[in-house]
Amino acid sequence: MREHDKLAARMPSRLGILLSIIALLVLNGCAPQLVDPGPLRWTPELYPTHFATRDGLSLPYRSWPTKDEKPKAILVALHGFNDYSAFFEDPATFMQPHGITSYAYDQRGFGGSGFRGRWFENARYRMDARDFTQLIADQHPGVPLYILGESMGGAVAMTMLSEQDAPWVTGAILSAPAVWGRESMPWAQSALLWLSAHTIPGVPMSGRGLKIQPSDNIKMLIALGRDPLIIKGTRVDAINGLVDLMDDALAASRTFRARSLILYGGRDEIVKAGPTRMMFDRLPEDSKDKRQIAIYPKAYHMLLRDLDAETVWTDIIAWTESPDARLPSGADKRAQEFLSSSQ
Numbered sequence: 001m002r003e004h005d006k007l008a009a010r011m012p013s014r015l016g017i018l019l020s021i022i023a024l025l026v027l028n029g030c031a032p033q034l035v036d037p038g039p040l041r042w043t044p045e046l047y048p049t050h051f052a053t054r055d056g057l058s059l060p061y062r063s064w065p066t067k068d069e070k071p072k073a074i075l076v077a078l079h080g081f082n083d084y085s086a087f088f089e090d091p092a093t094f095m096q097p098h099g100i101t102s103y104a105y106d107q108r109g110f111g112g113s114g115f116r117g118r119w120f121e122n123a124r125y126r127m128d129a130r131d132f133t134q135l136i137a138d139q140h141p142g143v144p145l146y147i148l149g150e151s152m153g154g155a156v157a158m159t160m161l162s163e164q165d166a167p168w169v170t171g172a173i174l175s176a177p178a179v180w181g182r183e184s185m186p187w188a189q190s191a192l193l194w195l196s197a198h199t200i201p202g203v204p205m206s207g208r209g210l211k212i213q214p215s216d217n218i219k220m221l222i223a224l225g226r227d228p229l230i231i232k233g234t235r236v237d238a239i240n241g242l243v244d245l246m247d248d249a250l251a252a253s254r255t256f257r258a259r260s261l262i263l264y265g266g267r268d269e270i271v272k273a274g275p276t277r278m279m280f281d282r283l284p285e286d287s288k289d290k291r292q293i294a295i296y297p298k299a300y301h302m303l304l305r306d307l308d309a310e311t312v313w314t315d316i317i318a319w320t321e322s323p324d325a326r327l328p329s330g331a332d333k334r335a336q337e338f339l340s341s342s343q
């Protein structure tokens with residue numbers, strides 16, 4: 001038998017061995033490892049430095065109060081994947097003189113919270129958002145409260161408001177919401193994620209070499225790279241959990257009727273235009289008059305921290321003051337062009 005024939009003969013057996021190994025790994029419980037913090041035994045409480053959750057976790061939070069006795073509006077900001085509450089420092093500081101008090105907490109598994117780098121079932125992220133916003137609303141009776149979510153935080157806000165009654169939330173501000181679910185992924189990418197999550201769930205992955213630019217603010221990106229609270233190596237099962245959340249967010253777009261301002265950058269290389277248009281197309285027609293979509297052609301995924309971020313911050317302030325009016329930047333006028341274009 002010639003050498004290449006011998007090699008060909010051995011290939012099926014090697015493939016079978018590989019498949020057997022994968023099967024054994026799966027059968028032996030090698031699967032995405034979600035954190036189970038335990039039962040919901042406690043009443044959520046707000047302390048000066050942290051938020052105590054229903055299941056006993058302690059989540060640090062930051063606040064940026066206005067000097068006014070009574071703020072014009074409250075923003076509760078939810079950070080993105082691998083980030084933490086400090087992401088809102090500059091926007092919050094900019095908005096303070098305009099009468100807006102802001103809060104942001106470290107979502108479970110991120111920043112200074114416990115179980116750093118680990119993922120929980122998605123319902124717990126929604127539970128935290130609901131409880132925290134209610135506690136903040138109780139501290140500011142009669143003041144409009146908006147939940148602002150960036151990327152992953154936007155997905156949490158969308159799913160929370162779509163499935164739960166939260167009358168204390170006046171509206172939502174979604175900045176590049178994470179809606180890149182499996183439905184809009186190439187099948188090979190989705191299959192590889194499933195295989196990795198069920199064979200090497202605890203292996204950390206890095207985004208190095210992907211050549212993705214999240215912002216044009218290079219100074220800010222360098223600072224994030226040096227920040228010890230920013231997660232640099234992400235466990236495979238955490239990535240899988242994020243994709244599960246994005247699946248939920250894309251599905252929730254069909255029932256998302258909250259008053260909302262949705263922000264998106266034309267140069268977003270992380271949550272690309274395809275899944276974002278899919279989300280926009282699915283938003284309920286009967287709540288169209290409660291939505292404002294703002295497109296910034298030169299902005300990136302982290303448009304709240306881009307070099308031209310003040311334009312976005314100014315639009316947010318204007319929207320909280322008059323949600324039915326045109327935005328100062330004119331970004332709302334570009335929405336129809338974006339939605340009708342193809343990619």
